[in-house]
Amino acid sequence: MQPIISIRNVGKQFGAVHALDNVSFDVASGELHAVMGENGAGKSTLMKILSGVIRDFEGELRLRGEPVQFSSTRDAEHAGMSIIHQELNLVEQLSVAANIFLGRESRSWLGILSQRKMDDRAAALLAELDTNISPRALVSTLRVGDQQLVEIAKALSLQSDILIMDEPTSALTESEVTRLYRVIDKLRTRGVTILYISHKMNEVFRLADRITVLRDGKFVQTVNRTDTTPRAIAHMMVGRDLEPRNKHTTERAASVVLETRHLSLPWPGHSRGWRLKDVSLKLHRGEILGVAGLMGAGRTELLECIFGASDLPPQGEILIEGKLRRFSHPAQAMQSGVAMVTEDRKRLGLFAHMTVRENITVCALSDVSSVGVIGHGRETSAAMSQIKSMSVKTDGPEAMITTLSGGNQQKCIIGRCMLTNPKVLLLDDPTRGVDIGAKAELYLLMEQLASAGMAIVVTSSELPELLTVSDRILVLSEGVLTGEFSRSEATEQGIMEAATRAQV
Secondary structure: EEEEEEEOOEEEEEEEEEEEEEEEEEEEOOOOOEEEEEOOOOOOHHHHHHHHOOOOOOEEEEOOOOOEEEOHHHHHHHHOOEEEOOOOOOOOEEOOOOOHHOOOOOOOOOOOEEEHHHHHHHHHHHHHHOOOOOOOOEHHHHOOHHHHHHHHHHHHHHOOOOEEOOOOOOOOOOOHHHHHHHHHHHHHHHOOEEEEEEOOOHHHHOOOEEEEEEOOOOOOOOOHHHHHHHHHHHHHOOOOOOOOOOOOOOOOOEHHHHEEEEEEEEEEOOOOOEOOOOOOOOEEEOOOEEEEEOOOOHHHHHHHHHHHOOOOOEEEEEEEEOOEEEEOHHHHHHHHEEEOOOOOHHHHOOOOOHHHHHHHOOOOOOEEEOOOOEOHHHHHHHHHHHHHOOOOOOOOOOEHHOOOOHHHHHHHHHHHHHOOOOOEEEEEEOOOOHHHHHHHHHHHHHHHHHOOOOOOEEOOOOHHHHHHHEEEEEEOOEEEEEEEEEEEOOOOOHHHHOOOOOOO
């Protein structure tokens, strides 16, 4: 059977870096073909070549047996191939419907924009994804998970017979991932071929027919999913076995570092009336406290309230080392020893136009300045200390932050937090969009920080991750605390039961 896509000796170089080096493999018509590899393995570069984003490359592409070289993404779409990018590619100032049909707007025969027609078509696409996002909602008002669903709807609107999904579930919760699986199943019954890039083994082994592994820009192997194991794929991806880490044990004693009492966050205009309601918790020195919950459960809102970053002032009490605090701005929280790593690394965590050095030191400039003038040597020394302690892989402190992999960008953000000398570290879905090797490194980093006495709160959309890193797990459902589990008590089933408990 002739493959629908043939990739032959494809290479791409950025300066001295070989992003892809002589990569060859085939994709069969109608299959779901997973492509796996660490960040920097070349997956996204290859997908950009296939979708017309990158036009200058070595080697040859064949589509349905014919050689092709797309001059643009529109060219690729006309050939029946569309892509959902890992990094969100939406215009935040426009509505959901306007984003879905951007450049392909519906118009009357007089050339007048047909807003109602676009809204109706957008609503139908969003209904396929089992979501109630309004077609007229501004994208800027949506959470990351909902923005990702808009990206998926945009790709579905093209009705392509080849769909590239580059980390489509990176910001989705368990229930949203399940909805996406249903959509993928529908697409496959229609004969759509799917190229699927993911770091999540459970997704790949749930969905894929075959798996291709890339490492350091080179092709490693293509295997049938039924003929391999997650451990074997991980070994191919990183070139070594990933050994499980021994979890540190926590000394609880009486050392409560963070406490919330009846913390609530109003939600004006919503029928529920609150984003958080009556949440009380305690966090001990050296403890990793996991927070689980489905999209909209209030995980991010809880961390934002503690960090002084919520849209509205929360009700209730926040205590740091027994002292009542009320933060109206994150700067006040940092002064009191609280630091936060946001879930949206690209939009809220990084300064894309700045270097690694500048990104790391931006919250500690007063410590590297004299009479208002930044000491370049002191700043570089501070940055280098975090690069070393966080094991950041970079060409140096003057490298642009955007040249680093997602995992190393995240380490830089954590390093930035460390320069503020926090007592409490809030991590909001810290491994979203990073590869399996980088996840293992971040898990180890969390353990090391906790073992040194850091009190950590971590949220995650992946339950196995929370079960791996947490000493205790709290569960939120619709803004209400519905469960608490010790490490020995916690199970995926128990957490999901608490996470889906309806509020009245």
